[in-house]
Amino acid sequence: MRLIVNGRPVDADPPGHQPLLDFLRDACGLTGTKRGCDRGECGACTVLVDGEPTLSCLALAHGCDGQSVQTIEGLGDVDAPHALQEAFVAEDAAQCGFCTPGQLMAAAALLARVDDPTEAEVRSALSGNLCRCGTHPKIVRAVRRAAQAIRSSDAS
Amino acid sequence: MTEPRRRFVSTTVEVEGRVETRVVEVPAVTLEPWDADAALTHVGARARRVDGLLKTAGRAPYTTDLARPGMAHAVFVRAQVPRGRVTAIDTTAARAMPGVLDILLAADVPAATRLFRAEVTYAGAPIAAVCAETLAQAEAAARAVRVTIEPGAAAITPEQALAGAPVRPGLTSNQSGGAPKVRQRGDVDVALAAADVVVTREVRTPCVLHSAMEPHAAVAEWSGDQLTVWESTQGIYRVRDGLAKTLGLPVNQVRVICEAMGGGFGAKNYAGSHTITAAILARRLRRPVSCVLDRAGEQTDSGNRPSTWQRITIGARRDGTLVAIDLDAIIPLGIGGWDGGPGDLFHELYACPNVRTREAFLYVNAGAMASFRAPGHAEGAVGLELTLNAIAAELGLDPLVLRERNIATRDQKQDRPYTGNRLAECYVEGARRIGWHDRAGRTVRTGRLRRGFGVAAQVWGTGGGPPSYATVRLNTDGTADVLSGTQDLGTGTRTILAQIAAESLGHRLDAVRAIIGDTATGPYSGNSWGSITVASLTPAVRMAAEEARRSLLEAAAGILDCAVDALETREGRVQLRGTDRSLAFGEVTAKLGNVMIMGQGARGPNPSGTGIMTTGAQFAEVEVDAETGVVRVVKVVAVHDAGRIVNPTLAESQLEGGIIQGLGYALFEERALDERLGLPLNVGLHDYKIPTHADIPVIDGHFLDGADPLANPVGARGIAEPAIIPTAPAIAGAVADALGVKVSELPLTPWRVLDALDGSER
Known part of the structure; x- marks a missing residue:
């Protein structure tokens, strides 16, 4: 199978039953995608498959053959962060940080659809991403801050 | 010299x-x-x-992300009954499965580890560990281990614990200490007899689960006689010393590392079964071994905040002065744990010369409790505050006024002054922020969507x-x-x-x-x-x-x-x-x-003869749908006195975290345990409901300006736990206020709300 991971083609033949999560973490070394429950409940493993937020613990790697997968590592990095990542730091929207990559990927999918989401739209789009530290208010603020930053930079 | x-x-x-x-x-x-x-x-x-x-x-770098060269993966085989004796374990099929490297049974581990013992004392207890090249292989092989357990009589309820045989070997009584823990100052019976009003309430609080997003996890690696363990922990030194002791190693041969960890909330304070298992397997296999609890293991075998039954009696004078507080409580700890009960708060939150608490800590055949953000105080606050509201109603007093009249100016638990206690200011500032004194115009007690307000306070030793x-x-x-x-x-x-x-x-x-x-x-x-x-x-x-x-x-x-x-x-x-x-x-x-x-x-010693506490008050505004029973928390105002705030942004994050966990405690969270089978029923995060983005109220968190230079040279006190304490009672009080009903059991799920309404309206 061939899939595009963070913009790069990856040829592989993982076991037929291997979840996308395991493929990304173990075969690709992309451990930014977290295993929080491994049963489709917590959202920590959220990645984008052809732009759609997807629970990678429930998706089969082979099921993504020919598709494009984006993980947190593909969103931005420490030395070149995405506006969302910058906004999360500015708003202190990561406490323990374990759910953060999943929250960010769900938010990235939202901002690709809606450039100025309301608070309610952010909450709705991210409500499948659990956080136990109680960072929710700051996550919602951060997503809206990032949306604002992206609109400003698009306008300039 | x-x-x-x-x-x-x-x-x-x-x-x-x-x-x-x-x-x-x-x-x-x-x-x-x-x-x-x-x-x-x-x-x-x-x-x-x-x-x-x-x-x-x-x-x-979280522990669960580590991939050491040659790392193998271990998982547990767990008991599916709460009590019994393992009579046979057949590992033949499992050992023949792809990738399987080792299987640990009781005979393979030092007795000091207390792992994999034949006596099963709770559902979810580890019986064996299976180690394989990959996690998927280890999980598959674990399912192929055939365990025969001769079931025994389990004690799941407090009644069964008090009546039945010891829930684990070595116990002479299923009650911690053999009798309730009784503490009294003054004379409660005399004071109650002389009180102008006396109110008694019964309150039940649920068993709730820490549910950290990163499960308990350890990676162990030996290099010669040197053991390095990466652990998702709240205490690297405690893990190091615990491991060294359990495995009989010199402390300086054990190194523990935790660079990033995905939440603890009290459940990650020690070396666990997974830590010891990883270390033993890594030594046997001469390669790194990772042992990470799966979500079901995390929700059943990593600790919980125990449920409580509380009967509270409070006596007061006409003017609202509290004269006596009495608590009877039953706390089923699970198979182990410590006596962190609801009683402590009763001795210190409000000024009162006569206080008695009787707490029965019971061992039952269920997963053991562990410290969980303000252990004991969060539970006790629900009973104490709801009963205080009842006293206020009885006296026709505003619940806030009643609290303001009973501020503890001294540390009554240890009869000494506080370094500082600005709770009175917290009440005033919080009341201003929520609009407490003009809430009547916003309170709705009829129709479908009702609206109410609640208040509660906290004190927590944070020196x-x-x-x-x-x-x-x-x-x-x-x-x-x-x-x-x-x-x-x-x-x-x-x-x-x-x-x-x-x-x-x-x-x-x-x-x-x-x-x-x-x-x-x-x-x-x-x-x-x-x-x-x-x-x-x-x-x-x-x-x-x-x-x-x-x-x-x-x-x-x-x-x-x-x-x-x-x-x-x-x-x-x-x-x-x-x-x-x-x-x-x-x-x-x-x-x-x-x-x-x-x-x-x-760090130098604390000043002698003073109590160092964080105090605070919280207010909640809720909307209750009287047709569906759904409670929506609209707003929470939190004002605390925590001395110097080193970083206001991080401090607010802690406040919000405590409030949101408290909201879950008030409305959603409850470990369901089948009382007949002794099995936990909601071991995942779909069935065990924690708050999501959709449930979050407006949170207005505030710290009083200032510092506590008497406490320590930085002038700071702690903030992480205090915010959870008053959250659930303020929310529960607001629901009772909106509906005009008695609230006596958390969480306030829709059916409990409708039940409470049924009892009052129909």
Whole structure:
């Protein structure tokens, strides 16, 4: 199978039953995608498959053959962060940080659809991403801050 | 013979409601406390979390992310009955499965580990561990292990525990201590007989689960006789010492590392079964082994906040003065745990001369409790505050006024003054923020959507104390490192330590790095529990930095040919006062070459004879749908007095975290245990409901300005646990206010709300 991971083609033949999560973490070394429950409940493993937020613990790697997968590592990095990542730091929207990559990927999918989401739209789009530290208010603020930053930079 | 360099004295330390006396070091240097007016640059600033980008980029190294070369994976085979005896384990099929490397049974581990014992005492108990090349292979093989258990009679309910045989071998009674824990001051019976009004209420609180997003996890690796363990933990030193003791190893052969961890909330304080299993397998296989609990294991076998049954009786005078508080409580701890019960709060939250608590801590055949954010106090607050509301109603008094009339000005539990208690100001400020005194116009008690308001208070011992150590060193380029054996749970410890060190050195914040989470590099610091890390550790960091600063100034004085006293430091430069002569720290250190400037700091003892507490008040506004029973929390206002706030942004994050966990406790969370089968029924995060983005109210969190220079030289107290304590009772009180019904059981799920309405309206 061939899939595009963070913009790069990856040829592989993982076991037929291997979840996308395991493929990304173990075969690709992309451990930014977290295993929080491994049963489709917590959202920590959220990645984008052809732009759609997807629970990678429930998706089969082979099921993504020919598709494009984006993980947190593909969103931005420490030395070149995405506006969302910058906004999360500015708003202190990561406490323990374990759910953060999943929250960010769900938010990235939202901002690709809606450039100025309301608070309610952010909450709705991210409500499948659990956080136990109680960072929710700051996550919602951060997503809206990032949306604002992206609109400003698009306008300039 | 010279004077001894180090002196030791006894001091009292309060950790999670437990007061301990310890022998501690008195540092040779006494720091001048930073008082409320101290002019500080970095301390009190909204500094960004120093590891924020690492976390948002997905690069923070969590234990569950580690992939050591050749690492194998271990999983547990768990008991599916609450009580019985393992009579046979057939591993033949499992051992033949692909990738299987080893299977650990009781005979393969030292007795001191207490692992995999034949006596099954709760559902979910580990019976064996299976290790394979991959996690998927280990999980598949674990399913192929055939276990035969001869079932025994389990005690699941308190009644069964009191009536039945010991729930585990070695117990003589299923009640901790053999009898209820009774504490009394004054004479409750006499006071109740003389009270103008007496109210009795029964309240039940649920068993709730920590549910950290990163499960318990350990990776163990041996190099010769040296064991290195990466662990998702709140206490690297405690894990190290626990492992060394259990495995019979010299402590200096064990190194524990925790660089990033995905939440603990009290459940990750010790070396666990997974830690010991990983270490043993790694030694047998001569390769690194990872052992991570799966979600079901996390939800059943990593601790919980125990349920409580509380019967509370309060007596008061007509004017609202409390004269007696009485608590009877039953707390099923599970198969083990400690007596962190609801009673403690009853002795200290409100001024009252006569208080009696009787707590029966029972062992039952279910997963053991563990500390969970304000253990005991969060439970006790529900019973105490709801009963106080009932007293207010009986007297026709505003619930806030009743509380304001009964503020505890002293630490009644230990009969001593507080270093400070500004709860009265918290009530006033909180009432202003929620609009308490004009709430009547916004209260709705008829129709479908009802609206109500609630208030509750908290007190929590957050003084911390010794021992805690830090080293501050300047590097050859003038940058600084803070080294300490603490860890960052997500509270922002790294950032806080850098702020304190930058302040004390007179350095730039971005030139200071905190190196923590490794027993090999950091001197001892205690567990990150009890909301004590800032109060315990920052004075040691301050001392270390000030010692390093003095050395730097001495070196600079030599270069500038001036008196040390004529120098000051600011933003990474040494300045000769009143002149334009200055040196960057790096210019001084460059002259020193590899001569190292290094300061050592130790936390001094707490002031004797005083209680160091964080107090606060919270208010909740809720909307209740009287047709569906759904409760929506509209707003929570929280005002706390926590002394100096080192970083307001991080402090707010802690407040919000405590409030949101408290909201879950009030409305959604409850471990369901089948009382007949003894099996937990909701072991995943779909069935066990924690708050989501959709459930979050407006949160207005506020800390009173100021500092507590009597508590410690930084003037800070703790903040992480206090916010959860009043949250659930304020919400429950608001629901009762909206509906005009008695609320006696959490969580307030729709059916409980409708039941309460049925009882009152139909």
